[in-house]
Amino acid sequence: MTIDVLLVDDEPLIRSGLRAIINAEPDLTVIGEAEDGAAVTPLVRRLRPDVVLMDVRMPVVDGIETTRRLLANVDDPPRILVLTTFENDDYVFDALRAGASGFLLKRARPDEVIRAIRLLAAGDSLLFPAAIRELAARHSPPESQAGGLDGAGLTDREAEVLRLIAQGLTNAEIAAHLIVSSETVKTHVAHVLTKLDVRDRTQAVIRAYQTGFITPG
Amino acid sequence: MPRARALFAILVSRSTWQRLLYLGIGVALVAPYGTLAGFVVPALEGGLGEVAASGLAIALCAVALPVATGMLVAVRDLEIGAVRRLLGVELGDVEGLDTQVSWATRWRSAAWFVAHLVVGGVIGAVTLVLPPAAVSACLVPFRSGDVQLGQLDATVPGGPGGAWIVPIALLSPFALIYVAAAASALLARIAPRLLGPSPAELLAASQRHAMRLAERNRLARELHDSVGHALSIVTVQAGAAGRVLDDDPGFARQALTDIETSARNGLRDLDHVLGLLRDDVSSRAPTPTLADLQRLVDSTRSAGIDVTAELTGRIDEVPQAVSREAYRIVQESLTNAARHAGRVPVSLRLSVGAGDLELELTNPLDASHARRPGGGRGLSGIQERVTSLRGQVSVGPDAGRWRVAVRLPLHPTP
Numbered sequence: 001m002t003i004d005v006l007l008v009d010d011e012p013l014i015r016s017g018l019r020a021i022i023n024a025e026p027d028l029t030v031i032g033e034a035e036d037g038a039a040v041t042p043l044v045r046r047l048r049p050d051v052v053l054m055d056v057r058m059p060v061v062d063g064i065e066t067t068r069r070l071l072a073n074v075d076d077p078p079r080i081l082v083l084t085t086f087e088n089d090d091y092v093f094d095a096l097r098a099g100a101s102g103f104l105l106k107r108a109r110p111d112e113v114i115r116a117i118r119l120l121a122a123g124d125s126l127l128f129p130a131a132i133r134e135l136a137a138r139h140s141p142p143e144s145q146a147g148g149l150d151g152a153g154l155t156d157r158e159a160e161v162l163r164l165i166a167q168g169l170t171n172a173e174i175a176a177h178l179i180v181s182s183e184t185v186k187t188h189v190a191h192v193l194t195k196l197d198v199r200d201r202t203q204a205v206i207r208a209y210q211t212g213f214i215t216p217g
Numbered sequence: 218m219p220r221a222r223a224l225f226a227i228l229v230s231r232s233t234w235q236r237l238l239y240l241g242i243g244v245a246l247v248a249p250y251g252t253l254a255g256f257v258v259p260a261l262e263g264g265l266g267e268v269a270a271s272g273l274a275i276a277l278c279a280v281a282l283p284v285a286t287g288m289l290v291a292v293r294d295l296e297i298g299a300v301r302r303l304l305g306v307e308l309g310d311v312e313g314l315d316t317q318v319s320w321a322t323r324w325r326s327a328a329w330f331v332a333h334l335v336v337g338g339v340i341g342a343v344t345l346v347l348p349p350a351a352v353s354a355c356l357v358p359f360r361s362g363d364v365q366l367g368q369l370d371a372t373v374p375g376g377p378g379g380a381w382i383v384p385i386a387l388l389s390p391f392a393l394i395y396v397a398a399a400a401s402a403l404l405a406r407i408a409p410r411l412l413g414p415s416p417a418e419l420l421a422a423s424q425r426h427a428m429r430l431a432e433r434n435r436l437a438r439e440l441h442d443s444v445g446h447a448l449s450i451v452t453v454q455a456g457a458a459g460r461v462l463d464d465d466p467g468f469a470r471q472a473l474t475d476i477e478t479s480a481r482n483g484l485r486d487l488d489h490v491l492g493l494l495r496d497d498v499s500s501r502a503p504t505p506t507l508a509d510l511q512r513l514v515d516s517t518r519s520a521g522i523d524v525t526a527e528l529t530g531r532i533d534e535v536p537q538a539v540s541r542e543a544y545r546i547v548q549e550s551l552t553n554a555a556r557h558a559g560r561v562p563v564s565l566r567l568s569v570g571a572g573d574l575e576l577e578l579t580n581p582l583d584a585s586h587a588r589r590p591g592g593g594r595g596l597s598g599i600q601e602r603v604t605s606l607r608g609q610v611s612v613g614p615d616a617g618r619w620r621v622a623v624r625l626p627l628h629p630t631p
Contacts, residue, residue, distance in 0.1 A: 014450060014453050017450070017457040017472070018457070019457075020468055020472075021456055021457045021460050085445040106449035106453060107453075109456060110456040110460050
């Protein structure tokens with residue numbers, strides 16, 4: 001089973017480079033390209049990619065808005081991996097909040113690009129937990145809004161699992177840590193996502209940071 | 218005896234002598250007015266009588282002419298330089314030759330110039346008279362009969378009984394130095410009030426400062442964006458070329474070309490912005506406005522680019538802030554055109570209406586340059602300038618030409 005990738009970037013040379021890197025892998029295929037966010041939603045409906053690699057800054061519709069539109073308008077939307085030139089780009093966190101599953105620096109090494117795409121498609125661990133913690137620390141909510149996740153009704157076990165997810169552990173690693181089976185962990189993770197009403201681990205972790213359930217730092 | 222030591226320190230301090238030099242310049246400046254008075258008085262005496270002639274000469278040579286001289290901006294600049302250097306007064310951010318100097322400021326400078334002449338003239342006159350008087354005073358004990366003190370209209374009876382005058386004569390040069398030092402200290406104290414910036418000038422200076430900072434920030438961001446963009450292309454393309462080198466040498470070859478071009482573009486942007494930053498630091502020239510547009514057009518032409526400029530309306534009446542930004546927009550558009558389209562003819566149209574300024578710059582679209590790596594990045598600067606003035610901008614291809622159209626309101630609307 002191959003992972004289908006859609007590339008969205010206004011710079012043709014970034015697209016052609018990424019295309020070559022991705023297509024060199026037997027299990028990855030670039031199935032389409034777009035040079036602006038405006039074209040993405042219809043393209044996703046038609047091509048049904050698994051992962052969208054998307055630039056944050058684009059001339060007409062930027063990556064944040066495109067992410068928002070995709071998640072609102074497409075059933076079973078693809079995972080979105082946001083591309084950025086700069087590490088300290090405030091837009092990245094906005095994109096993550098809008099629903100992107102991870103982000104990647106354009107200067108990442110080819111194997112990091114590949115690994116990120118595979119990891120996102122599999123969806124069973126968090127991409128760059130440390131970087132997300134740093135981003136969350138910079139955008140930490142004011143004390144008054146930090147109400148925690150009391151309303152979500154997580155069990156103690158589920159809360160613990162959420163903390164381990166935030167540290168970047170895979171299901172298998174969490175299972176080993178808690179001395180339970182992988183199946184049990186999967187169930188816990190599924191409950192966490194349902195109770196927080198989020199689509200993936202990244203969103204769950206962002207929520208945990210945003211509500212002050214986990215304090216970055 | 219710390220007090221005596223302090224008094225002695227005044228005599229040997231470098232700053233005292235610099236201040237005396239400043240008074241010396243005052244003496245030199247008095248000379249032409251004195252000389253002129255020497256001509257004017259005899260010339261007038263015939264018709265007016267001695268008293269009236271002297272009165273008129275004083276009014277002319279001691280008041281009107283020095284005041285008029287003091288109002289000149291160049292004289293003000295010289296005085297500011299001399300005061301900073303020789304009186305050791307830090308005057309703050311003062312308006313100089315490069316900007317409009319208000320009449321209030323000119324009057325203050327004139328007052329300062331007259332004060333400089335008066336203090337310099339008095340100290341100078343005393344310096345001329347005192348040494349001969351002191352020398353003759355030292356001879357008093359050895360003479361008989363009345364001794365005249367130098368050129369002074371004063372006599373002292375000679376003989377040993379007049380010995381009291383000798384120590385006074387010997388100390389008098391030192392006393393003169395102390396008096397001159399005190400006078401220059403007084404001048405130094407009033408200098409900031411007469412030559413320093415007025416509240417309005419202070420405000421203008423801080424606005425200029427804020428503008429420079431904003432400009433630098435903008436340049437830094439632009440540099441960050443354009444070089445970051447170029448380097449991202451370089452890393453992605455190089456990474457890709459490395460991956461597919463064996464399977465797709467054609468791609469790898471093309472990637473190398475693109476890497477070369479991107480890196481070169483990044484370096485050129487770096488050069489460009491660093492050049493602007495350096496200009497900003499080294500030149501004290503004012504920020505150019507639309508008044509300097511012709512020069513910009515001329516220099517662009519001399520760089521081999523054919524510019525047709527059509528300027529209509531009262532360009533000189535455009536408010537400074539708008540005028541400055543409009544100039545920069547034209548400058549950036551010309552640079553962009555040259556950068557992305559090469560040496561193509563550019564046409565510039567600028568018209569000032571009742572409420573706004575319209576600016577249009579077009580050049581033929583060259584297909585081969587249309588999608589060059591890094592293209593279009595210089596536009597963010599224009600965008601930002603337009604936004605800060607609440608104007609409108611549209612950029613893009615239009616009937617086979619690349620068109621930058623900007624409309625700026627002349628006056629801010631709340």
